[in-house]
Amino acid sequence: MSSEKSQPNVLFVDDEPDFLRMVTETFHDMSGGRWRMHRAGSADEALELLKQHRMDLGVVDINMPLLDGVQLLRILGRRHPDIKKVTLTGFATEAKRNECLANGAELFIEKPRTIQGFKSVFAMLDDLATWTPQQGFQGMLRQVGLNDVIQMECLG
Numbered sequence: 001m002s003s004e005k006s007q008p009n010v011l012f013v014d015d016e017p018d019f020l021r022m023v024t025e026t027f028h029d030m031s032g033g034r035w036r037m038h039r040a041g042s043a044d045e046a047l048e049l050l051k052q053h054r055m056d057l058g059v060v061d062i063n064m065p066l067l068d069g070v071q072l073l074r075i076l077g078r079r080h081p082d083i084k085k086v087t088l089t090g091f092a093t094e095a096k097r098n099e100c101l102a103n104g105a106e107l108f109i110e111k112p113r114t115i116q117g118f119k120s121v122f123a124m125l126d127d128l129a130t131w132t133p134q135q136g137f138q139g140m141l142r143q144v145g146l147n148d149v150i151q152m153e154c155l156g
Contacts, residue, residue: 008056008129011038013046013072014088015064019111023088023118030122035129043067047075055083057129060105062089062096070096070103077104084128088121 010027014020024037038053040046043064049055058076062069069087076083087100092110100108106128112118 007034007036009036009038009053010057010059010125010129011040011046011049011053011055011083012059012088013040013043013064013069014061015041016061017041026118027122027125030119031126035126043069043072043075046072047079050076050080050083055080057084057086057125059086059088059125062087062100063091070099073100073103073105084131086125086128 012020012024012027014023020039020041024039028035028037038049038055040049044067046058046060058080060069060072060076064072067075069089073085073087076085085105086107086109087096087105088109088111089096090111092108097108107124109121109124112121
């Protein structure tokens, strides 16, 4: 299991084959080979890949024919709730951002156009791909009564 954590499975879904090839090769190189890269040219192809491989991170384009990125986010949320989901789009609007975040995307990122942009996007995706949630409570409680603690525990 530790080897899976050190080498996350990352799925990129984009209907532009040149961008898909370039981004997966670039991010594979930036990861120093740590990422196991998977690509899909459509939502259907992505869902087929997910039947064969467990993914840690899915990076989805929004504007795709037939089944778009927002619809794919919804399906991933239902069928594969453990996958961390990111949208990477060339057409970023506030409405699309809100829609993607409301449908389970952890991040909404505009496609990079420069090498510095690719480095920034890679850093965000790498943090997300390797992040694991901690169990239990963290932090400090001050002036919290027993009723508050019981209510937090019930809600958790």
